[in-house]
Amino acid sequence: MDSCRNGCLILALVALLCLSVSASPNVLSEADKKFGTELLIKSEGSVSTLEEKYQLLRSFQVLGIRREELITCSEVEAVLMSSTSVKDLFYASKCGETLLCSFQESALKTTVSRLLSSLDNTEALLDIHFSLGTLAFLKVQFPVALNDPVSIFQKIKVLSAEDGSWKYNPDDAGTSAKAAGTALETMGDLISLAGQAFDDAKIRYLKGVASKLFEFLEKYADDGTQFIDERPLDGLYGGGGPLAATSQVVKGVAVVASHTSGHIEVPAERVISVAKFFLTAGIHGSLLDMFHVLDGLGVLDKNRFLVPVILSVRPSVLSLSAKEVFKISTTTVLGSPVSATITLRKAVRANEKEPFLLNQVLESDETKGVHNLNDILNKLDIGSYDLTFKVKILEEGRYATEPITIRRVLVTGVASIPEVEVGVLDSDTGSTDYVKRWNPMSKEVVSLYATHLQKLYFGLDILSPRQEQFIPHQAFLKLKHETKVEHLFLLKPSGKKLELSLNLLGLVEKLNYLSGIYTIDLIVGDVAMENPVMWNLGTVELDLPEPPEGKVKLTSQAESPFKYGPRPEITHMFRPAEKRAPPTLSNTFLALTLVPLLGFLVGLKLLNTNMKNFPSSGLPVLAALLFHLGIGSILGLYALFWLKLNLFQTLKLLALLGTVLTVPGYYILSHLADASAPKVKSA
Amino acid sequence: MRGVARDVKALLSSIINLYVFYTLCTIVIKVVYMALVGSFPFNAFPLGFLSCVGTTVQAICLWMQVNPKNKEFKELSLEQAFVDFVLTNLVLHLVVMNFLRVERERE
Numbered sequence: 155m156d157s158c159r160n161g162c163l164i165l166a167l168v169a170l171l172c173l174s175v176s177a178s179p180n181v182l183s184e185a186d187k188k189f190g191t192e193l194l195i196k197s198e199g200s201v202s203t204l205e206e207k208y209q210l211l212r213s214f215q216v217l218g219i220r221r222e223e224l225i226t227c228s229e230v231e232a233v234l235m236s237s238t239s240v241k242d243l244f245y246a247s248k249c250g251e252t253l254l255c256s257f258q259e260s261a262l263k264t265t266v267s268r269l270l271s272s273l274d275n276t277e278a279l280l281d282i283h284f285s286l287g288t289l290a291f292l293k294v295q296f297p298v299a300l301n302d303p304v305s306i307f308q309k310i311k312v313l314s315a316e317d318g319s320w321k322y323n324p325d326d327a328g329t330s331a332k333a334a335g336t337a338l339e340t341m342g343d344l345i346s347l348a349g350q351a352f353d354d355a356k357i358r359y360l361k362g363v364a365s366k367l368f369e370f371l372e373k374y375a376d377d378g379t380q381f382i383d384e385r386p387l388d389g390l391y392g393g394g395g396p397l398a399a400t401s402q403v404v405k406g407v408a409v410v411a412s413h414t415s416g417h418i419e420v421p422a423e424r425v426i427s428v429a430k431f432f433l434t435a436g437i438h439g440s441l442l443d444m445f446h447v448l449d450g451l452g453v454l455d456k457n458r459f460l461v462p463v464i465l466s467v468r469p470s471v472l473s474l475s476a477k478e479v480f481k482i483s484t485t486t487v488l489g490s491p492v493s494a495t496i497t498l499r500k501a502v503r504a505n506e507k508e509p510f511l512l513n514q515v516l517e518s519d520e521t522k523g524v525h526n527l528n529d530i531l532n533k534l535d536i537g538s539y540d541l542t543f544k545v546k547i548l549e550e551g552r553y554a555t556e557p558i559t560i561r562r563v564l565v566t567g568v569a570s571i572p573e574v575e576v577g578v579l580d581s582d583t584g585s586t587d588y589v590k591r592w593n594p595m596s597k598e599v600v601s602l603y604a605t606h607l608q609k610l611y612f613g614l615d616i617l618s619p620r621q622e623q624f625i626p627h628q629a630f631l632k633l634k635h636e637t638k639v640e641h642l643f644l645l646k647p648s649g650k651k652l653e654l655s656l657n658l659l660g661l662v663e664k665l666n667y668l669s670g671i672y673t674i675d676l677i678v679g680d681v682a683m684e685n686p687v688m689w690n691l692g693t694v695e696l697d698l699p700e701p702p703e704g705k706v707k708l709t710s711q712a713e714s715p716f717k718y719g720p721r722p723e724i725t726h727m728f729r730p731a732e733k734r735a736p737p738t739l740s741n742t743f744l745a746l747t748l749v750p751l752l753g754f755l756v757g758l759k760l761l762n763t764n765m766k767n768f769p770s771s772g773l774p775v776l777a778a779l780l781f782h783l784g785i786g787s788i789l790g791l792y793a794l795f796w797l798k799l800n801l802f803q804t805l806k807l808l809a810l811l812g813t814v815l816t817v818p819g820y821y822i823l824s825h826l827a828d829a830s831a832p833k834v835k836s837a
Numbered sequence: 838m839r840g841v842a843r844d845v846k847a848l849l850s851s852i853i854n855l856y857v858f859y860t861l862c863t864i865v866i867k868v869v870y871m872a873l874v875g876s877f878p879f880n881a882f883p884l885g886f887l888s889c890v891g892t893t894v895q896a897i898c899l900w901m902q903v904n905p906k907n908k909e910f911k912e913l914s915l916e917q918a919f920v921d922f923v924l925t926n927l928v929l930h931l932v933v934m935n936f937l938r939v940e941r942e943r944e
Contacts, residue, residue, distance in 0.1 A: 743870045750862035757855040788927055792934040801935055808931065823916040 179379075179433035181464050181489050182451065187217050190437035190444065197441045198224065204233065204245040209445035211252045216452035216488070227255035234265055234288075240272060244284035247291035259296035266292060270301055279313055279322045279333060280391060282306065283340040290343040303348035307356065310337050310344075318366040322391050330385035331370035332399035338364055338406030345413040357414050364407045364459075365419040371428065379434055380427035397435060397443055400428060401450035411459040418459045422554035429454050429462035429487050455488040463492045463555035465545055467563060474536065474567035474619050475684055480527040482516060484545060484555065494547045496525050499558070504538035535620040536567040536682040567619040569626070569683045574676060576691060577611040578604050581659055592691050600674070600692030606699055610656040612645065612691075616678065623650035626680035633665075633672040633694070641665065658696065667701040774825050777818040784815035853900040860893040884936050891929040895922055 182190075194213050198221075201207050207225050214221045233246040234257070243265065250257070269285045276282060286306070289298050300306065313321040313333075320333035341360055345352050371380040382399040392398070411418050432450045435443070454462055468481045484494040496516045500509035511533070516525035542560050547553045577589035587608065590600050604610055612631055618624040629645035629652050641664065645652040673693050679686035788811050795804040864886060871882045902918035 739873070740870075743866065746866050746870075747863055750859045750866070753862065754855055754859035757858075758852065785923065785927075789930070792930050795931075796934045796937045796941065800938075804931070804934075819920070823920060827916045 179430050179436075179464075180466050180468075180470075181433065181485050181487055182437070183468075183489070186437060190448070191217055191219055193438065193444065194441070201441070204242050204249065206441065208245045208248045208252070209441060211249055212452070213441075213445050213448045215252050216448040216455075222253070225249050225253070227253055230255055231257055231261065234262055238268075240269070240281055240284040240288070243269070243288045247288040251291050251294075257292070257295050262292060266298060273306060274301065277309060277324055279310065279320065279337060279340065282310060283336050283343075286340050286343040286347065290346050293347055298347060300344075300348045303344060303351040306344060307341065307351070310340055313337065314363075318363060319370070322387065326387060328385060328387040330387045330399070331367060331382045332384060332388045332402050333391075334363065334367055334370075335382075335399070335403035335406035338367070339402070339409045342406070342409030342413045345410075349413070360410050361414065361416075361418050364410050367403055367407065368420055368424045370403070371424050374431060374434075377430070377434070378427055379431040380424060381431045394442060394446060397432075397446035397450070400431060401446040401453075404428060404450050404453050407459055408453045408457040411457060417551075420460050422460060422462075423556070425454070425460045425554060426462045426464075426556055429464065433464070433487060451487045455486045455490065461486055461492075461553050463494070463545075463547060463553045465496070465543055465555065465559050465561070467541065467561045469563075470561075471564045471566060472534075473684065474531075474534070474565060479531060480563070482525045482527060482543070484547070491524070492547060492553055493549070494545050494555070496546075497544045498527065498530075499542040499544050501530065501542070502540050504540060504562070510539070534565050535618045535622055536565050536569065536624065537618075538562060538564050538682070564682060566682045566684050568685050569619070569624055569680070570617050571614055571678065571687065572617070573614070574689075574691060575611070575613040576600050576602065576674075578602055579609040579611055579655075581607050581609050581657060594687075594689060599690065600694075602674075602692065602694035603697070604658060604694060605697040606658045606662050608658055610658065610694065611654070612676075613651055613653045614645070614676075615651055624680075625650075625652070626678055626683060628677065628679040628686075630677040632675040632677060634675065635668055635672050636670055637668070639666070639668065658698070662698050665696070665698060667698050669696055669698045671695050774822060777822040777825070780818035781815065781822050784811060784818065787811055788815065853896055853903065857893055857896045857900065860889050860896060864889040864893070881937075881940060884933055884940070888929065888933045891933075892926060895925050895929070898922070898925075 191214070194210060194217075198210065201210055201224070210224055211221065227250065230246050230250040230253070233242060234250070237243050237246065266289065269289055273282060273285050276285075289300070292298055313324065314337065315321065315329040317329075318334060319329035319331050320337045321329050322333050322336075338360070345357075345360075370382055372383050373379075374381055381396045382403050383396050384393065384399045388394070388399060407418065407420065428450075432447050432454070435447050437444050437447060463484050464487060466483050466485065468483075469478060472478050472480060482496060484492050484496065486492060495518070498511065498514040498516060500513070501511040502509045511530055514527075514529065516527060518525040540560055540562050542558060544558055545555050546557075547555055571594060573594070574592040575589065576592050578587045579585065580587055588602065589611075590602075592598070592600055602610070616624045616626060625647045631643045631645060631654055632640055633643070634640045643654055643656065645654045647653075671693050672695075674691040676687065676689045676691055788808065791804065791807055791811060795801075799807075867882070867885045867889065871886075899918055899922040902921075
C-alpha cells in the first residue's frame with residue numbers, strides 16, 4: 155500500500171506537470187483514468203453520506219469501474235423504504251441507478267405515496283427536484299403516476315426569471331444559471347414521468363430554455379475555455395463552485411434532450427469550450443471537484459444534444475532518437491473514437507513564419523480512429539512546431555469540433571558536436587598563437603597558457619540529427635580556478651557557429667587578478683536536445699598582472715560572504731551646510747543699513763520739517779492718531795508674519811486692521827484736504 | 838495763499854527727495870554686502886534689494902504726483918497721492934514679508 159501511495163504521488167506530480175504544461179487540453183488518457191481511479195479509491199474510506207457515496211459511484215462509473223463495496227442494493231432499498239428526507243431518497247435512488255438495482259413495487263409503495271404528497275406541499279425547486287428524480291428512477295422499475303403534472307410544471311416555471319435563470323425558492327432575492335440547470339433536469343424528469351401532459355408548446359419552451367442557458371457561459375481565460383460561474387444564491391443551496399454550476403447546466407440540457415425528440419439548438423463552439431473547461435480542470439483535488447468534472451465529462455461523452463470531439467496529438471514531446479511516431483486521434487472527451495478526416499493544413503517551426511509543410515491529408519485507420527503523420531517524420535528536425543489541423547467529422551449532426559485547431563509539439567533528438575576549437579590569440583594583431591581542436595571522442599585535454607595580453611577563443615558547431623546547424627538555448631563556458639572561484643561566460647551565435655572570444659585584458663578585473671590554473675568546462679543544453687553536455691576541455695594557466703595599489707586580491711573565502719552575506723551599510727550623506735557669512739560681518743552691515751535711515755531723519759531736521767499740520771484738538775486728533783497707529787500696527791503685523799504667522803492668519807488680521815485703518819485715514823485725509831483746499835482756492 | 842500751498846508742496850517735494858535718497862543708499866549697501874558675502878541664502882538678496890527698489894519707485898511716483906511743475910497729475914489731490922503711496926507700500930511689504938518668512942522656515 156505504501157509503494158502504491160508513493161507511486162500515486164509521483165504519478166500525481168507528473169500528471170500535474172503534464173496538465174499544466176499543455177496549452178490545449180487533452181482528452182482523458184488511460185493514464186489519467188488510472189490516476190483518477192487511484193485517487194478515488196484512496197478517498198473511499200472517508201465518505202459517509204449518501205450524497206458522497208453517489209458521487210464516488212458516479213465517478214467510478216464514468217471511469218468505467220464498478221465498485222460494489224461502497225453500497226449494496228439492499229442498503230439502497232432500506233434507505234428508500236425508511237428515509238423521510240427527500241434528499242437522501244434522491245441520492246439513494248441515484249446510487250441504485252448507477253448500480254442497476256431493481257426493486258419491487260410492494261416494498262416502496264409508501265415511499266411513492268409520501269413523495270407524491272410532498273410534491274403537492276412544496277414550492278422549493280430542490281425538493282421538487284429530489285422527489286421527481288426519485289420517482290423517475292422508480293418508474294423504470296414499476297409504474298408511477300403523478301397526480302397533477304401540469305401544476306408541478308407551473309410550480310417550477312414560476313421560479314424562472316426573464317433572462318433565463320432560475321430561483322430556488324419563491325422568496326429568493328437572486329437567480330442563477332445553476333438553478334436553471336437544476337430546473338431543466340427536474341422538468342426532464344417530469345417529462346419522463348408524465349410525457350402526455352407535455353404538449354408541443356411546453357416542449358418548445360423547454361428547448362428554448364436549454365439553448366438560452368448556454369448564453370450564461372463566461373470566458374475563463376484566453377485559452378478558449380468557458381464555464382458557468384456560481385452566483386451567491388448557489389452558495390446558499392449547496393455551492394460547489396463553477397465546476398458544480400457548469401456540470402449541472404450540462405446535465406439539465408442533457409436530461410431534457412434525452413426525453414424529447416428532435417433537436418436542441420446549442421452553439422457548437424460553446425459546448426466545445428465547456429468540454430475544454432472540464433478537461434483543463436482535470437482529475438485531481440477533492441472528491442467533490444473530481445465528481446463534478448467526471449460527471450460533466452460523462453454527460454459530454456454521450457448525450458443527445460451535441461457531443462464535443464477533441465483532437466489529440468500524441469505524444470506532445472516526440473523523441474526522434476526513440477523513433478516515436480505521431481498518433482493523431484479524434485475522440486470524445488473520454489476517449490471514444492469518432493470518425494473524421496483530418497488534414498494537416500500547415501506545420502510551422504516555432505518563431506518562424508514560413509510553413510514547413512502544407513496541406514497533407516492524414517492517412518487514417520478508420521477502425522481505431524487513429525491517424526498518423528509518418529510522412530513528415532523524416533523531414534522533422536529538433537525544435538518546436540505549431541501544427542494546424544483541419545478536422546471534418548463524418549457525422550456532423552451529433553458531433554461538433556473546432557474546425558481548425560493548432561497544436562504545439564516539441565521534437566527532441568540527439569545533437570552532435572563534432573569538435574570544439576580552442577585557441578589563444580594575440581590581443582592586438584588577432585593572429586593565432588596556438589590553436590587546438592578538441593575532440594569529444596578522444597577526450598584529450600587541452601593545456602593552454604595565456605597572459606593578459608592575449609585573447610582566448612572558443613568556437614563550435616552544433617548539428618541537429620538532420621545535420622543542420624542548431625543553436626541551443628544554453629551554451630556556457632565555465633572557468634574555474636583552483637580556489638574554486640568560478641566564472642561563467644556565454645557562447646554567442648555568430649552566423650551559424652557558436653563562439654566566445656575572451657579578451658583577457660578587459661577581464662583582468664573581473665577575474666580579480668587571480669592568476670593560476672583554471673579548468674575549462676563547456677556546458678551546452680536545450681529543451682530539444684536529448685543529450686546535454688558538460689565537457690571538461692582542459693586547463694588554461696592564466697598569467698595576470700598584480701592588482702594595483704589599494705585593491706585587495708580577494709580570496710575565495712573573502713568573496714563568498716561578500717556575495718551572499720550582508721552588504722556594507724550605506725549611510726546617508728546630507729548636503730553639507732552652506733557657508734554663511736561670519737556673524738560679525740553681517741551684524742556690521744545690519745548697522746550700516748540703518749545709517750541711511752538716520753541720515754534721513756537728520757535731513758528732515760535740517761529741512762525744518764514740522765508737524766504743524768497735525769491737528770491739535772477734537773476728533774481730528776483721534777483720527778490722526780489712529781491713522782498713524784494703524785499703519786504702525788500693520789507694520790508690526792508684518793514683523794510678526796515674518797517671524798511666526800502663516801499667510802492665512804496674516805491676511806485675516808490684515809483685513810481687520812485694514813478696515814480699522816481706512817476709517818480714520820479717510821477722515822483725516824479729507825479733513826486735511828478741506829483744510830488746505832480753501833487755501834488753494836482762495837489763492 | 839497760493840504761495841503757502843506752493844511752499845507746502847515744495848516742502849513735501851524735498852522730503853520726498855530725501856526719502857528717495859535714503860532708500861537708494863540702502864540699496865547700495867545691500868548690493869555691496871551681497872557682493873562681499875555671496876548669495877546664500879539665495880532669496881535674501883533679491884528680497885532686500887527689490888524691497889528697497891520698490892519703495893524707491895513708490896516714492897518717486899509720489900514725487901511725480903506732487904511736483905507742482907508736473908502737468909499730468911493736477912487733478913489728483915495731495916492726499917490721494919499719499920494714500921496711494923501708503924497702500925502700495927503696504928502691499929509690497931506684505932509680499933516681501935511672506936518670502937522672508939519662507940526663507941526663514943527653510944533654514
